[in-house]
Amino acid sequence: MFWTHTLIPTLKETPAEAEITSHKLLLRAGLIRKLSGGLYTFLPLGLRALRKVEQIIREEMNRAGALEVLMPALQPPEIWQQSGRYETAADVLYKVRDRARKEWVLSPTAEEVITTLTAAEINSYRQLPVNFYQVSVKFRDEIRPRFGLMRAREFIMKDAYSFDVSDDAAMVCYRKMYDTYKRIFDRCGLKNFPVEADTGVIGGNYSHEFMVPAETGENEVVFCEGCGYAANIEKAASAAPKGQAGAAGAAVEKFATPGVVTIDALTKAPFNVPAEKQIKTLVYIAESKPVLLLLRGDDQLNDAKLAGAIGTPTFRPAEPDEIVAALGAHPGSLGAVSSTLSSEPGKGLRIYADERLRGATDRTTGANQDGFHLRNVSIDRDIQVTGWADLRTVKAGEPCAKCGKPLNIRRAIEVGHVFKLGTKYSEKLGSSFLAEDGQRRPCVMGCYGIGVTRTLQAVIEQSNDANGIIWPISVAPYTVCITPLSVAPDSAVMKLAQKIYADLTARGIDVILDDRDDRPGVKFKDADLVGFPIRIAIGEKSLAKGEVELKPRGGVLTPIKPEEVVEKVEALIRDAMAVGS
RNA sequence: CGGGGUGUAGCUUAGCCUGGUAGAGCGCUACGUUCGGGACGUAGAGGUCGUCAGUUCGAAUCUGACCACCCCGACCA
Numbered sequence: 050m051f052w053t054h055t056l057i058p059t060l061k062e063t064p065a066e067a068e069i070t071s072h073k074l075l076l077r078a079g080l081i082r083k084l085s086g087g088l089y090t091f092l093p094l095g096l097r098a099l100r101k102v103e104q105i106i107r108e109e110m111n112r113a114g115a116l117e118v119l120m121p122a123l124q125p126p127e128i129w130q131q132s133g134r135y136e137t138a139a140d141v142l143y144k145v146r147d148r149a150r151k152e153w154v155l156s157p158t159a160e161e162v163i164t165t166l167t168a169a170e171i172n173s174y175r176q177l178p179v180n181f182y183q184v185s186v187k188f189r190d191e192i193r194p195r196f197g198l199m200r201a202r203e204f205i206m207k208d209a210y211s212f213d214v215s216d217d218a219a220m221v222c223y224r225k226m227y228d229t230y231k232r233i234f235d236r237c238g239l240k241n242f243p244v245e246a247d248t249g250v251i252g253g254n255y256s257h258e259f260m261v262p263a264e265t266g267e268n269e270v271v272f273c274e275g276c277g278y279a280a281n282i283e284k285a286a287s288a289a290p291k292g293q294a295g296a297a298g299a300a301v302e303k304f305a306t307p308g309v310v311t312i313d314a315l316t317k318a319p320f321n322v323p324a325e326k327q328i329k330t331l332v333y334i335a336e337s338k339p340v341l342l343l344l345r346g347d348d349q350l351n352d353a354k355l356a357g358a359i360g361t362p363t364f365r366p367a368e369p370d371e372i373v374a375a376l377g378a379h380p381g382s383l384g385a386v387s388s389t390l391s392s393e394p395g396k397g398l399r400i401y402a403d404e405r406l407r408g409a410t411d412r413t414t415g416a417n418q419d420g421f422h423l424r425n426v427s428i429d430r431d432i433q434v435t436g437w438a439d440l441r442t443v444k445a446g447e448p449c450a451k452c453g454k455p456l457n458i459r460r461a462i463e464v465g466h467v468f469k470l471g472t473k474y475s476e477k478l479g480s481s482f483l484a485e486d487g488q489r490r491p492c493v494m495g496c497y498g499i500g501v502t503r504t505l506q507a508v509i510e511q512s513n514d515a516n517g518i519i520w521p522i523s524v525a526p527y528t529v530c531i532t533p534l535s536v537a538p539d540s541a542v543m544k545l546a547q548k549i550y551a552d553l554t555a556r557g558i559d560v561i562l563d564d565r566d567d568r569p570g571v572k573f574k575d576a577d578l579v580g581f582p583i584r585i586a587i588g589e590k591s592l593a594k595g596e597v598e599l600k601p602r603g604g605v606l607t608p609i610k611p612e613e614v615v616e617k618v619e620a621l622i623r624d625a626m627a628v629g630s
Numbered sequence: 631c632g633g634g635g636u637g638u639a640g641c642u643u644a645g646c647c648u649g650g651u652a653g654a655g656c657g658c659u660a661c662g663u664u665c666g667g668g669a670c671g672u673a674g675a676g677g678u679c680g681u682c683a684g685u686u687c688g689a690a691u692c693u694g695a696c697c698a699c700c701c702c703g704a705c706c707a
């Protein structure tokens with residue numbers, strides 16, 4: 050490709066809309082342009098990089114035996130109602146109507162469609178296992194699109210769905226996809242690591258996310274350098290000490306705490322109750338009923354764990370008036386001690402306590418009367434707990450549950466997610482098979498997603514410098530940029546540039562020739578900004594010495610003879626591509 | 631949806647407080663001089679000042695509503 054024959058609208062200045070480095074560079078390097086919030090046009094260069102990522106994904110999915118299909122983005126709401134996600138995923142579903150006012154759903158993912166397909170087409174154990182995938186546009190009504198391609202209303206996703214005869218067989222497939230994902234992200238030049246993850250609204254019982262470490266990432270990941278344990282903070286557990294369980298002491302005693310409405314205020318004089326000796330009481334509404342959640346005063350509730358504990362994905366913090374209605378007091382004086390509750394625990398009011406409170410004695414909590422607290426509370430004696438669960442959020446420095454070493458927390462970008470789904474969708478949508486023993490059984494499913502557009506941006510977020518993007522060769526829009534410093538058609542410089550262009554292109558290498566009649570500085574700056582992995586500069590000065598200049602984007606400039614160019618470039622590409630293959 | 635912020639040319643912005651009908655840099659066009667890390671000169675093109683309403687003789691500027699975008703929280707690949 051000749052530079053003047055394509056569109057690469059580089060910008061000297063950063064558009065005000067971009068906040069993080071990768072988003073700024075996507076715009077400045079002329080890879081994308083915004084149409085509206087969370088909606089972007091891929092320009093020729095951005096699309097080339099995107100296609101490279103897609104190609105790697107296709108090669109690895111095919112290698113793993115998955116079958117590529119393409120499902121409709123516009124889907125009937127009936128199958129969503131059948132799976133139950135018409136309600137549970139309602140927040141992210143874009144809905145449109147046709148001329149007859151019939152409603153349709155824009156696909157955020159495709160479990161329903163693929164399962165409808167296999168319900169009709171897969172009938173025998175002889176057809177299993179099978180794994181279908183597609184690369185397509187997905188739509189999600191995000192609460193807040195942001196950071197360019199990182200969280201968009203419309204994005205490219207690779208989604209795959211596996212069907213197996215048994216749980217064990219599904220696990221084999223899960224492992225294969227796990228390994229495949231590792232290879233895909235390695236080949237994209239990304240530093241990445243898998244972490245244990247929460248399953249969220251998709252459901253299922255086992256899952257890992259693939260994370261790319263980045264300060265600008267939207268996820269927090271807990272990891273242990275001792276044993277390699279790693280988990281999303283939504284899922285992570287630690288061996289945080291529970292504190293000694295003793296015998297219940299003195300009777301519960303009410304005391305006045307006028308104006309004290311925070312954990313922190315109660316730690317101060319004249320009360321001096323340490324946060325870890327307090328029981329924090331939170332009120333949530335799940336399925337229209339209040340639920341009390343008890344945690345140590347110095348612990349934070351983890352929403353994802355809460356969802357698992359109460360067994361419903363839809364819940365919300367109670368409004369102040371709902372809290373007063375349920376407990377008779379305002380936040381700051383709430384508690385779960387049986388004698389202070391108007392309604393019997395178990396009869397409508399559920400109480401879940403964090404594992405860390407098991408056996409707790411000598412605690413202080415609210416009295417369900419504004420301005421009063423209770424001391425000497427023993428949880429086993431004084432509180433009727435409906436269920437125990439891990440409800441707290443892990444903090445950095447706590448001992449690893451597996452090896453005891455201190456845990457670390459870092460931010461990361463989620464680029465992929467693998468789930469073991471079980472039979473949730475296959476049962477609801479009737480995807481079953483006749484087994485060898487003549488029994489009909491539901492397929493055991495797994496699903497596997499990669500945010501393709503997000504992966505592309507993660508590459509940029511991870512690989513750049515003050516001058517611009519540093520593309521890994523595997524996903525660069527062009528591998529080589531030839532920069533002739535004179536573009537007069539009959540000049541020796543331009544003639545050599547065109548010869549090298551033809552030679553490299555003939556070897557199947559992606560080359561762009563910067564034939565713009567601009568000053569060298571402009572061309573060098575743009576080549577660095579866009580970040581082509583290899584630049585070959587040809588000027589009259591070096592040519593007089595019988596040389597051209599070869600410069601890897603992140604490396605040092607080396608003068609070489611023109612006839613060595615093809616060989617050197619191929620060597621560089623070979624070295625780079627050795628990663629992950 | 632709650633909280634905060636911003637809307638002036640393709641991009642970055644000045645002007646707004648104190649009302650008098652818009653200016654710069656980059657980019658773009660032409661010509662000339664330059665030519666190894668974002669050159670310079672001359673001459674140009676390009677603006678419903680987010681939208682609507684109000685106040686006023688007069689609104690980019692003051693008031694109100696709305697819209698869009700950005701940031702913080704919940705959501706997710």
